Amino acid sequence: MVRIVAATSGRAVLARAVPLFGAIGIGAAIVFAANGLRAAVAVRAMHESLGVRAAIWIVWIALATPATSAAFDAPGTRTLRSIARKSAALVACVVALVALVQAPMVALFARGDRAPAAVAVALLGTAACAAASVAWRSRRALAILAGTCAVVAIDRALPPLVAIAPAALLAWHAVREAWRSALEERPSTRIVRRAPPAIALAMAYVARMIRDARGRLQSSALVTSLGGGVLALSLRNDPDARPVQRALVVLALPISTACALLAAPAIETEARITPTLRATRTKPLTVALAMILAIAAPSTAFAGTASAVAAVASSAPQTVTIATMAWAAIIASSIALWARRASRARRSSTFLVGTIVIASAFTAAAASC
Numbered sequence: 001m002v003r004i005v006a007a008t009s010g011r012a013v014l015a016r017a018v019p020l021f022g023a024i025g026i027g028a029a030i031v032f033a034a035n036g037l038r039a040a041v042a043v044r045a046m047h048e049s050l051g052v053r054a055a056i057w058i059v060w061i062a063l064a065t066p067a068t069s070a071a072f073d074a075p076g077t078r079t080l081r082s083i084a085r086k087s088a089a090l091v092a093c094v095v096a097l098v099a100l101v102q103a104p105m106v107a108l109f110a111r112g113d114r115a116p117a118a119v120a121v122a123l124l125g126t127a128a129c130a131a132a133s134v135a136w137r138s139r140r141a142l143a144i145l146a147g148t149c150a151v152v153a154i155d156r157a158l159p160p161l162v163a164i165a166p167a168a169l170l171a172w173h174a175v176r177e178a179w180r181s182a183l184e185e186r187p188s189t190r191i192v193r194r195a196p197p198a199i200a201l202a203m204a205y206v207a208r209m210i211r212d213a214r215g216r217l218q219s220s221a222l223v224t225s226l227g228g229g230v231l232a233l234s235l236r237n238d239p240d241a242r243p244v245q246r247a248l249v250v251l252a253l254p255i256s257t258a259c260a261l262l263a264a265p266a267i268e269t270e271a272r273i274t275p276t277l278r279a280t281r282t283k284p285l286t287v288a289l290a291m292i293l294a295i296a297a298p299s300t301a302f303a304g305t306a307s308a309v310a311a312v313a314s315s316a317p318q319t320v321t322i323a324t325m326a327w328a329a330i331i332a333s334s335i336a337l338w339a340r341r342a343s344r345a346r347r348s349s350t351f352l353v354g355t356i357v358i359a360s361a362f363t364a365a366a367a368s369c
Contacts, residue, residue: 004080005093012074016067016215017101023222024063024104031229037236037313043112045313047155055309057152060105061128062221066214067101068126069133072182081183095175098126116160123167124148130174138181144174197282198289204273205266205294213265220258221302227254228306235314243316244323247307248366251324252331254306256359259299259332263339263351266294271343291340296332303328327366334358 031037046053071094080090102125110118131145148170151163158166209217231250235243270277270291277287307324311317335358342351 008076039112201290202293
């Protein structure tokens with residue numbers, strides 16, 4: 001069973017997890033350098049603050065879920081389902097496979113806490129990522145995800161040795177539910193609700209990003225998180241030297257990169273529905289505003305989360321988060337308008353050159369304030 005799971009789900013998970021581990025490793029080498037943040041300090045901040053704990057877990061689930069979901073719908077899993085439909089050994093193997101994806105969080109808690117805490121984190125991460133991968137189609141998975149969040153929220157109320165039992169139970173049921181419902185037909189739920197034209201169109205763009213461009217969302221979150229780690233180090237070394245300005249300077253390039261990654265699926269969606277937009281006589285201003293909202297919404301959320309975690313970790317004022325979110329919205333608007341213009345250019349490098357210019361301009365503008 002181990003060999004079969006490794007040959008089917010294992011290969012798909014490995015293909016998505018290795019780039020994630022590489023990017024996190026580069027960021028960790030910078031953040032947790034000799035003169036940087038210590039793992040024990042980061043873990044202590046998670047234990048002491050519900051906000052920090054929630055922010056880090058949300059970012060991690062968003063990063064690890066795409067790699068985790070590959071375990072349940074990889075090529076060959078249909079045959080595996082017919083061979084061992086209700087096998088406990090199969091579920092155990094998939095639990096172990098998904099737990100491997102939690103290696104970065106396990107390494108953090110192993111260095112900053114004790115072994116039982118690392119085991120509990122591995123199981124909680126397995127339950128959260130497995131349930132999140134199918135939560136939109138399974139109410140049972142959504143309930144398991146809520147239970148996992150509750151265990152994470154109470155944290156210190158459960159010693160690590162005690163928390164292992166409910167974490168293992170949640171991980172088992174989450175993986176079994178994800179395995180059962182991963183290949184079911186998608187329910188025909190209405191994603192885009194009735195709203196003003198620009199907002200409804202932006203929701204359609206974001207819905208397609210979530211369905212078909214999860215890798216780009218993952219990369220955008222990762223890039224912004226790395227920028228937040230660098231910001232945390234900078235603020236921790238000198239928290240009183242104009243923290244807002246430093247936040248804007250440090251995060252200008254990561255935010256620009258995140259927006260550029262999200263621009264491609266939005267432009268592709270706009271190209272596909274252009275005949276419909278023309279038939280309905282949608283105004284160009286509405287289309288441009290929808291593009292701005294579609295790129296600004298996720299990038300601003302990523303930037304706000306990263307800056308909030310950095311501010312809490314370095315005891316900086318929360319005005320850093322507010323300023324960063326406003327900065328991200330302005331950068332996203334510039335990238336969105338440039339992406340629409342560059343999509344009509346003959347050279348594919350036009351968008352890249354423009355993005356570099358925009359990132360440089362915003363960095364210089366923040367540095368000169």
